[in-house]
Amino acid sequence: MSTQTDLNVRILSYVDALNEAVEQEMELDENVFVIGLNVDDHKGIQGTTQGLLEKFGSERVMDTPLSEDAITGICIGSAMAGMRPIHVHIRMDFLLLCMNQLINMAAKAHYMYGGQTKVPMVARSIIGKSWGQGAQHSQGLHSMFMHVPGLKVVAPTNAYDAKGCMMAAIRDNNPVIFVEHRLLYSTDAPVPVDPYIVDFGNARVVGEGSDITLVGISYMLIECLAARDLLSEVGISAEVIDPVSLMPLDIDSIASSAKRTGKLLVVDNAWTTAGAGAEIVAAVCEQASLSSVGRMGYASTTCPTTPTLEKLFYPNAASIATRAFSMVRPKEKQWKPDVEPILPHEVAFRGPF
Amino acid sequence: MSVKCPDPEMLARVYYSLRLIRRTEEEIARIYPSDKIKSPVHLSIGQESVSVGVCDVLEKNDIMSATYRGHAAYLAKGGNLNQMFAELYGKGTGGAGGKAGSMHLIDMKAGVLGMSAVVGTTIPVAAGYALALKRENLGRVTVCFFGDGATEEGVFSETLNFASLHNLPILFVCENNGFAIHSPLSNRWAKEALCERVSTYSISTHEISDGDVFAIRQTAKAALNAIRSGEGPQFMECKTYRWREHVGPGEDYDEDYRSRDELTFWQKNDPLTTTAKMLTDLKRQAIDIDIEKKIAEAVKFAEDSPWPDSKELFSHVYAD
Numbered sequence: 075m076s077t078q079t080d081l082n083v084r085i086l087s088y089v090d091a092l093n094e095a096v097e098q099e100m101e102l103d104e105n106v107f108v109i110g111l112n113v114d115d116h117k118g119i120q121g122t123t124q125g126l127l128e129k130f131g132s133e134r135v136m137d138t139p140l141s142e143d144a145i146t147g148i149c150i151g152s153a154m155a156g157m158r159p160i161h162v163h164i165r166m167d168f169l170l171l172c173m174n175q176l177i178n179m180a181a182k183a184h185y186m187y188g189g190q191t192k193v194p195m196v197a198r199s200i201i202g203k204s205w206g207q208g209a210q211h212s213q214g215l216h217s218m219f220m221h222v223p224g225l226k227v228v229a230p231t232n233a234y235d236a237k238g239c240m241m242a243a244i245r246d247n248n249p250v251i252f253v254e255h256r257l258l259y260s261t262d263a264p265v266p267v268d269p270y271i272v273d274f275g276n277a278r279v280v281g282e283g284s285d286i287t288l289v290g291i292s293y294m295l296i297e298c299l300a301a302r303d304l305l306s307e308v309g310i311s312a313e314v315i316d317p318v319s320l321m322p323l324d325i326d327s328i329a330s331s332a333k334r335t336g337k338l339l340v341v342d343n344a345w346t347t348a349g350a351g352a353e354i355v356a357a358v359c360e361q362a363s364l365s366s367v368g369r370m371g372y373a374s375t376t377c378p379t380t381p382t383l384e385k386l387f388y389p390n391a392a393s394i395a396t397r398a399f400s401m402v403r404p405k406e407k408q409w410k411p412d413v414e415p416i417l418p419h420e421v422a423f424r425g426p427f
Numbered sequence: 428m429s430v431k432c433p434d435p436e437m438l439a440r441v442y443y444s445l446r447l448i449r450r451t452e453e454e455i456a457r458i459y460p461s462d463k464i465k466s467p468v469h470l471s472i473g474q475e476s477v478s479v480g481v482c483d484v485l486e487k488n489d490i491m492s493a494t495y496r497g498h499a500a501y502l503a504k505g506g507n508l509n510q511m512f513a514e515l516y517g518k519g520t521g522g523a524g525g526k527a528g529s530m531h532l533i534d535m536k537a538g539v540l541g542m543s544a545v546v547g548t549t550i551p552v553a554a555g556y557a558l559a560l561k562r563e564n565l566g567r568v569t570v571c572f573f574g575d576g577a578t579e580e581g582v583f584s585e586t587l588n589f590a591s592l593h594n595l596p597i598l599f600v601c602e603n604n605g606f607a608i609h610s611p612l613s614n615r616w617a618k619e620a621l622c623e624r625v626s627t628y629s630i631s632t633h634e635i636s637d638g639d640v641f642a643i644r645q646t647a648k649a650a651l652n653a654i655r656s657g658e659g660p661q662f663m664e665c666k667t668y669r670w671r672e673h674v675g676p677g678e679d680y681d682e683d684y685r686s687r688d689e690l691t692f693w694q695k696n697d698p699l700t701t702t703a704k705m706l707t708d709l710k711r712q713a714i715d716i717d718i719e720k721k722i723a724e725a726v727k728f729a730e731d732s733p734w735p736d737s738k739e740l741f742s743h744v745y746a747d
Contacts, residue, residue, distance in 0.1 A: 147548065175548065
């Protein structure tokens with residue numbers, strides 16, 4: 075990395091990285107616009123849209139009625155006419171109101187109409203966790219979208235990828251489901267000032283290791299990294315991979331790591347049944363013979379609000395480390411780390427949403 | 428409202444369009460039993476005047492959105508006939524290369540947005556296009572056709588509200604044929620007051636109850652003028668009648684959901700017949716001959732066209 079580039083890199087939060095990506099793309103392309111409930115209010119979607127109204131005006135930063143179905147269709151129609159809408163949802167759960175338009179129209183239009191139209195749009199959605207997010211503010215629904223040809227799905231886990239993936243998503247000529255996690259908002263990373271693209275379909279090794287491959291999706295990547303630290307204390311070397319984009323999915327990089335370690339544990343920020351973890355494990359097993367594979371994710375129940383039960387709902391660094399230990403050393407008795415680390419992002423988030 | 432002495436050029440144009448649609452669909456119905464058209468066809472026969480009346484007053488670069496019962500609107504807006512037949516035949520020369528069939532016709536060159544088989548889905552998409560046209564600010568408008576069933580979908584009300592709120596250049600046209608597949612309005616609407624409901628969104632509404640093509644045309648013309656002068660969306664409810672079965676080439680009056688008596692009124696007032704009578708025999712015959720020639724050419728084009736290449740299965744999944 076040259077000195078010149080280094081000068082243009084500063085530490086930025088996930089929130090500010092998203093904000094900067096959208097602002098820069100709006101400056102570069104007047105067809106880009108932001109639409110969604112409260113995108114123009116004083117909170118600016120936790121700051122991710124703050125200041126955009128003042129800079130670009132209400133024609134390009136549009137508040138909406140609570141009509142997610144129609145607004146999604148309106149995004150699709152405007153995209154067919156050459157615009158590049160970014161539709162913002164304060165929680166991913168609200169994407170369920172958009173399913174008809176996203177799956178029956180957005181995903182299919184380019185194909186079904188023989189290439190006569192394109193739908194370049196971004197649906198931003200935030201997964202919630204803790205502080206009583208509960209049944210309807212905590213769902214990770216990305217696998218539903220991965221299932222449908224025509225959609226792209228990305229879930230950046232750090233500020234650098236947040237900016238690069240957002241710029242790529244806006245420039246993409248296809249509908250992109252952009253999966254954010256509320257607890258990642260307080261994380262920060264070195265982020266270049268200048269516009270840049272993080273291409274979809276490239277998984278990233280974020281921690282090297284030789285005994286087991288851990289794949290962490292969305293916020294679970296952070297938990298996997300913490301689990302890696304716990305495992306190193308007992309002499310287990312875990313490789314941690316961030317898929318970054320889920321559709322397209324860089325299965326080759328994950329398989330290549332898993333072939334080397336012989337063991338694969340995918341930890342999803344969602345339920346395991348028919349989930350992204352199931353897909354990753356299956357796709358890897360189609361090309362590699364592994365000694366041990368596993369999936370972790372939300373408990374197979376609805377997310378409760380009370381903290382005592384909610385704690386049991388999610389995998390965490392300790393439970394991931396325990397599972398990985400049993401896969402690496404199946405003959406040894408079950409091991410648990412002495413302390414269950416509490417990650418700073420969990421502490422940072424104090425609600426309400 | 429009826430126009431006694433329409434302008435001869437306009438009359439010829441309207442008759443041409445009505446006749447082209449009727450004959451095209453009769454030809455589709457004739458070919459259908461041969462199984463050469465492997466696509467569910469929802470024929471517009473009997474409903475042509477709504478599409479024709481509205482599209483006659485559109486500019487070429489205006490945008491039109493329609494439904495899976497969309498042959499009439501497609502042709503009325505100037506959609507390519509050869510590509511339409513080829514599309515129905517599933518051939519590679521179809522407008523969408525055989526991936527659309529009858530229910531998803533599209534011809535962007537003619538301003539025909541892609542149609543949809545999921546009722547109501549095209550309504551917000553048309554409004555989204557109108558949002559882009561508003562920003563373009565060149566006076567173009569979008570016309571959005573849909574059936575009475577679509578007005579029951581939540582997205583219809585959502586879109587009306589948004590379109591009115593943002594003063595979008597869009598003309599909503601409900602083709603009310605009284606049936607959702609086979610369910611009558613009486614099973615579906617608490618009150619038959621569609622225009623009244625729509626007007627609460629501060630949208631001007633217009634109701635045409637008899638399918639009169641000139642009344643529809645005149646109403647659409649005034650509505651489009653209002654839209655182009657910045658008055659925001661307008662709404663038309665056009666009562667009409669589907670002469671054939673919901674899907675497929677035949678009639679279904681021997682089923683117990685409707686009687687042939689209902690058809691009699693609409694057949695007596697068929698705009699195709701009334702406009703034909705307003706033309707001289709010479710003029711009408713010239714048009715009829717031209718239409719038969721065009722349809723024969725289109726059918727031949729479809730029959731002679733190659734099937735899509737197998738690699739097309741995976742083209743256009745994602746846009747470059």
